[in-house]
Amino acid sequence: MIKVTLKDGSVKGYQKGTTVMQVAESISAGLARVALAAEIDGEVRDLSTVLEKDCSLNLLTFDSAGGKHALRHTASHVLAQAVKRLYPEARLAIGPAIENGYYYDFDIDKPFTSEDIEKIEKEMEKIVKEDLKLERFTLPRDEAIKLMEEKGEPYKVELINELPEDAVISFYRQGEFTDLCAGPHIPSTGKVKAFKLTQVAGAYWRGNEKNKMLQRIYGTAFTKRNEMDEYLAALEEAKKRDHNKLGRELEYFTTVDYIGQGLPILMPKGAKVIQLLQRFVEDEEERRGYMLTKTPFMAKRELYKISGHWDHYRDGMFVMGDPAKFEDPSEEIFALRPMTCPFQFQVYLNRLRSYRELPMRFNETSTLFRNESSGEMHGLIRVRQFTISEGHLACMPEQLEEEFAGCVDLAIFMLKAVGLDSDVSYRFSKWDPNNKEKYIGTEEQWEQVQGRMREILDDLKIPYTEAVGEAAFYGPKLDIQIKNVFGKEDTLITVQIDFLLAEKFGMVYVDRDGQKKRPYVIHRTSIGCYERTLALLIEKYAGAMPTWLAPEQVRILPIIDKHHDYAAEVCKKLADSGIRAEVDYRNEKIGFKIREARMEKVPYMLVIGDKEMENGQAAVRSRKDGDLGPMPVDAFLSRIVDEVKTRAL
RNA sequence: GCUUCUGUAGCGCAGUUGGUAGCGCAAUUGAUUCGUAAUCAAUAGGUCAGGGGUUCGAAUCCCCUCAGAAGCUCCA
Structure with a gap:
């Protein structure tokens, strides 16, 4: 027993x-x-x-993550089985369960069309109906390889060869289909009651663009039909919050074909939100001892040669002139800046610094240019020209932890102010020791800086995950990650420790012992990229910005034209207190004006009619709480001024 | 950059097997003076993303370019 x-x-x-x-x-x-x-x-x-x-x-x-995972993993095997039945020449690569679904990669000459996908779905339905039992078995390595060679699956052979010495090599069989797989799986294909293939995409074998591009089919699966319908409906709902759609509809930004990809036009509303954020960030940074700089948007090639950008970041840069002359020393070659660090360092380097001056904190609202690949651009999230709340700190080694903590504290302060603090996760981005040519510096330097950074992160009790190969070319990073409305993760804020660029630029300070020493440099953003932040705010609030960030805070709605003068008076009174208010003077019915103001997500509407005009009042309608009834204009003013001052969310 | 898909009026969409374009909203004009999510009517608006090709004839078929979506790679 x-x-x-x-x-x-x-x-x-x-x-x-x-x-x-x-x-x-x-x-x-x-x-x-x-x-x-x-x-x-x-x-x-x-x-x-x-x-x-x-x-x-x-x-x-299915309510547990493990259950979902097993079901979807089995669904991916059903998919692969269907593909093998219909296209025996397809070679199998990998097919894991992922968040919300699964995919399977196939090596097949002819890409799948939408008709193919329909056929595959039908075949999958058959396999589900056949209710095939999944049987697990293990084989010694040589027999495993032999089996996969017999089945003509070179990718599987490659995978087996790379399994560690002591690995158990397991397979799963369902009907005529057998796949190398660690499992676990559900008992039979019949339990995959609801599934759908969602999209086809190319994906490189092992995620390396030098390898062959495979055809990836994405799908999702549930145990019940209505669960899947709910999920698909939720996806449709999420699409409505997509900043790339909503941001254009609400006229936050637009794009123009002949200006180019990744170069959005910020319309008055988008520009206003970004201006508000910038003022807020610059003011807060000043309060925290930062000194503002304004440095050039471009520089000669020679600057980037010193910093290493020329050799390690050139693909990401807009270099001007004839590429054939880029290496010609007699040519003057300029490039737009992809980062501010080499520029802002010049402020430090302007004269010899004493330990008494450290730490020095510089900030800059910094427009950058990066030549992103054409397939990368997405609304305001990935663009080629953007503005970040960039800053660089120089400090002595013993100040590093405190300064680092100060940067993280500032970042969290900013996230709280805009209401994104609970939506982020922390990533410790390290170098990839197997890909040394991507980085400057030596292995010892990297290990030393990363070790220091890990100590600091642990001291600060930051709950981070680690990511190999995500470091900047000059140093490790703490990335504050955020997911967009579709669950795709991007970096919003980053705090980086750098010892290498300081060395390249010869940054030193004179210590109290009279010796010249190397400062540590922290590269950091406080709210990150303004365009990206705007995008995430649009999605977070579905376009309904908190009052302090709303481009238009109050819309005044006179009922008929005899109320116009009073409406203008109220508008001026609000404007005098710094409230962004507008009057809807159009000859329309009040219901129509309210409808439009609501659709444009204006936080407050003031309806002005005879009663209000007589009593010095305004009938207040809030976006959040609906009709609040008439109140004295002064009472409304103090209410909204307070809401803005406290940055209520 | 790669894979798949998409591009018709400002926006959302129709447009049969190839016979040179419509609908709704928005816009403009006129009427309406009105109390909390759409007043009525009329008018105007398009080299069908751009370029090339096939054809007697192309929004429709083919090629190239540009732009958009999802994914991969890369990155804030």
Whole structure:
């Protein structure tokens, strides 16, 4: 007998050799029906797993991440099986479950068309109806390779060859289809009750653009039809918040074909929000001891040669002139700046610095130019010209932690102010020691700086994940990541430690012992990229900006033209207190004016008619709470001024 | 940059097997003086993204370019 501890803490005895499925059946037939996988001593396994010893057991349904994962992983095998039935020449690459679904990569000469996808979906339906059992088996390495060679799957052979020495090489079989797979899987294909193929895309083998491009099919799967319908409906809802759609509809920005990709035009509303953010950031930074700089937007090639951008970042730069002459020393070659660091360092380098001056904190509202690949651009999230709240700090080694903490504190302060603080995650971005040519500096320097950074992150108790190969070419980063409305993650804010550029530019300070020493440099943003922040705010608030950031805070709606003069008076009174107000003088009915102001997401409407005019009042209608009734204009003014001052969200 | 898809009036969309374009909203003009999400009517608006080709004839078929979407690679 073995003892199995269940999720609720109860312990039950079973015969040695009992399967997880049998345990589930012994608990209840209902549970056995909805169980998809199981967590055994913390490890997610198949329901067919045979229990050999005492263990803790947690049965996983579709409500758990592990259950979803198993179901979708099986769905990806169903997809691959369907593709193999219809296109036997397709070679299998990989097919994992991902957030919200799964994909499978195929090497096939003819890309899949939408008709192909329909056919594949139909075939998948058949496979689900066939309710094929998934059987797991393992093979020694040489037999595993032999099996995959026989089946003509070179990618699988490559994968097996790269498995570690002691790895268990497992396969899953369903009907005529067998795939190399670690699992876990659900017991049979029949449980994939609802699925849909969502898109086709190219994807490089092993994510390397030097490798062959494979055809990737994305899909999603659920245990119930209505769950999938809800998910798809939620996706449609998310699309309505997409800043790239909403931001254009609400006239925050636009683009023009003949200006170019990734070069958005900020319309008055978008420009206003960004101006508000910039003023807020610059004022707060001044309060925190930063000194503002304004440096050139371009420089000669020689600057970038010193900084390393010329050799490590050229693809990302707009270099002017004839590419054939870029390396000709007799030519004067200019390039637009992709970063401000080499420019702002010149402020520090202007004269010899004393330890008494450190730390020095410089900030700049900094427009940058990066030649992103054409397929990368997305609304205001990825663009070729953008403005960041950039700053560089120079400090002594013993000041590094405090300064770093100050940068993180400022970033969090900013995120809180705009209401994005709970939507972010932290990423410790490190170099990739297997790809040294991407970086400047030596292995020792990298290990030393990264070690220091890790200590600081741990001291500050920042809950970070680590990412290899995500560092800047000159140093490791703490990236504050945020997801857009479609769940795609981007960096919003970054704090970086750099010892290498300081060396390249010969930055030093004279310490109290009279020795010249190398300062640490922190590169940081405080709110990150303004365009990107605007995009995320549009999505977060579905276009309804908090009052302090709303481009238009109040719209005054006179009922008929005899109220126009009073409306203008109220408008002026608000404007005198710094409130952004406009009057809708159009000859329209009040319902129509309200409808438009609502659709344009103006936080407050003031309806002005005979009663209000007589009593020095305004009938207030809030975007959030609807009709608030008439109140004295002064009372409304103090209410909204307070809301702006406290930056209420 | 690569893969797949898309581009018709300011926006959202129709447009049959090739026979030179419509609808709704917005806009303009006129009427309406009105109390919390759309007043009525009329008018105007398009080298069908741009260029080339096939054809007697192209929004429609083919090629190139530009732009947009999703994904990959890269990155704030």
